[in-house]
Amino acid sequence: MEKHLLDIVYYSTLVSQLDQDIVRLMQAAEKQLDMSYSPYSQFQVGAAILMENDEIFAGCNQENASYPLCLCAERVALYNAGSKYPNMPIQAMFLTVRNKKKKLVKPASPCGACRQVISEFADKSGKAFKIYINTFDSDQVIMFPNADSLLPFSFNKEFLS
Numbered sequence: 001m002e003k004h005l006l007d008i009v010y011y012s013t014l015v016s017q018l019d020q021d022i023v024r025l026m027q028a029a030e031k032q033l034d035m036s037y038s039p040y041s042q043f044q045v046g047a048a049i050l051m052e053n054d055e056i057f058a059g060c061n062q063e064n065a066s067y068p069l070c071l072c073a074e075r076v077a078l079y080n081a082g083s084k085y086p087n088m089p090i091q092a093m094f095l096t097v098r099n100k101k102k103k104l105v106k107p108a109s110p111c112g113a114c115r116q117v118i119s120e121f122a123d124k125s126g127k128a129f130k131i132y133i134n135t136f137d138s139d140q141v142i143m144f145p146n147a148d149s150l151l152p153f154s155f156n157k158e159f160l161s
């Protein structure tokens with residue numbers, strides 16, 4: 001058996017080092033924390049997407065008493081954007097989290113399902129985009145340069161045609 005190694009590239013920085021357009025995107029994601037419907041977990045997630053035309057789409061997590069029906073903020077925001085601009089490239093995505101039960105100092109990364117959807121959005125527009133993650137309680141920011149950094153070996157349309 002042949003061994004293969006895969007390098008995953010990501011960057012860490014501070015909020016104070018971010019470009020102004022990304023700070024604006026972060027603020028849009030933070031605004032979503034207050035709109036999060038998360039009465040069961042108290043875990044609030046805000047997502048914001050900067051489109052190629054500089055428009056921002058945002059979303060927050062939506063919980064439900066029937067737990068499997070919950071939807072993550074990432075997918076709420078992406079489907080919101082996709083319903084207006086089905087194929088427009090995305091410049092960047094910013095995700096932030098806040099846990100009302102405890103202070104979070106480490107950014108939370110997207111779940112596997114959202115990674116798959118992020119990957120599809122990059123594929124369908126043919127353009128990679130950066131994904132930033134942080135937490136409301138910390139200035140630390142992690143940036144993934146593209147969806148492949150978050151989800152190597154993603155399932156995609158190549159397998160279906």
Ligand SMILES: [Zn+2]
Pocket residue numbers: 072073074110111112113114115
């Ligand atoms: Zn998710």
